[in-house]
Amino acid sequence: MMKPISIITIKRLSQYLQLVLEAQKRGEERISATALAHLTGVHMTQVRKDLAITGVVGVPKVGHKVDALAEAIGDFLNWNDVTEAFLIGAGHLGEALLAYQEAFATKGMKILAAFDNNPDKVDTKVHGIPVYPVEKFANLAQRLHIHIGILTVPPEQAQATADLIIQSGIRAIWNFTPTQLVTGPKTIVENVDLFASLAVLSQRLATILKNPTEEHR
Amino acid sequence: MMKPISIITIKRLSQYLQLVLEAQKRGEERISATALAHLTGVHMTQVRKDLAITGVVGVPKVGHKVDALAEAIGDFLNWNDVTEAFLIGAGHLGEALLAYQEAFATKGMKILAAFDNNPDKVDTKVHGIPVYPVEKFANLAQRLHIHIGILTVPPEQAQATADLIIQSGIRAIWNFTPTQLVTGPKTIVENVDLFASLAVLSQRLATILKNPTEEHR
DNA sequence: TAGATTGTTAATCGATTAACAATC
């Protein structure tokens, strides 16, 4: 029974993969952990350890083959399989995410449908993806064995909608609301907390504006 | 010279504040660190240490006054002052963020204007916020002493646009592109990396789907 | 070959958790 990989390692692997894919696009054949370290600011020993988790083996002096490295990281993140998702809440943010569907598809997530209660939205298509009424969610999710629910409803509806998602047999929620969801231990919740991100920016900006002379890294 | 606060502490403080504000809305007068620990899943000692950073002092047996705690965390995060921001790239995601302007305003960030090159967008208003051509960005940012640049352009333009933001005297970039920006040490970059977040979700989902019997926390 | 890069083991650092005295 392997121990779980730390979240920060997974996020770094996603970053490396992004850079590896860019190198691939530029036609480069090899890339070294040292180069990735310079590009990301991560310590080179850390990069090597992170890469080791995916099982790739590099060649001393040469580095890693770009193609093999991209595949190894992609496999590890499960981006080389297709996982199907429903999006619930086709407001501004939901629509913006639907616009990214191609990018998500290259990362193994396919959004099959969106759901909303707004009659102006229902039975239309947004960026090519059909929008159904929310009451159809549970039935369709079960029949199609959907694995991911993308939650983009207003905060007041967040918990109730999360409950609906879980009752529909979905194990993973990508939560874009600022609400701290209460779920059982069997459900995975990944939060995209914009306000927490803004907090980091605000606090650090305030710090440097108050100490204008001090250099920071 | 105080040492910098860790990013994870700042994010937790943002979460606590969210819960404190909800308690305030419900008319509650006091809230304990213990209660915040239960609601967030953070260890209660950790909550106390985090709160101590803001300078609030609680009352043994009683807890913290909701109003005072909200103010202390807000002050620490610099959400009780107004910081002005420009948004650059009024695409789908940019528009979605403009729709959140009231929520950002309660967190001390005021978006004064958006910028885009699309002639259909220029000189319109999106959610009440005017959209100007990108060539006006530098001049306006300097004249108005803007502190935050919100970056929501396509990835290919991310670095060049970041350079423009920095040349305009802005010190803080809220980066919504998947691009790893290269900046000098004087610029603060806070990344909202959707793909890294998706990576965490994908990897963890894959792990539990592969080990269906095993319980996880 | 020499040197750059790899993978790994040991040391350090920082964050989390445990323990406990103080107090309304």
Place this chain on the structure above:
DNA sequence: TAGATTGTTAATCGATTAACAATC
């Protein structure tokens, strides 16, 4: 008063960095 909660110091844990042997 007794007990719940606070703030703080000490112990533990995990992640990062340093050191180094192996190798194309």
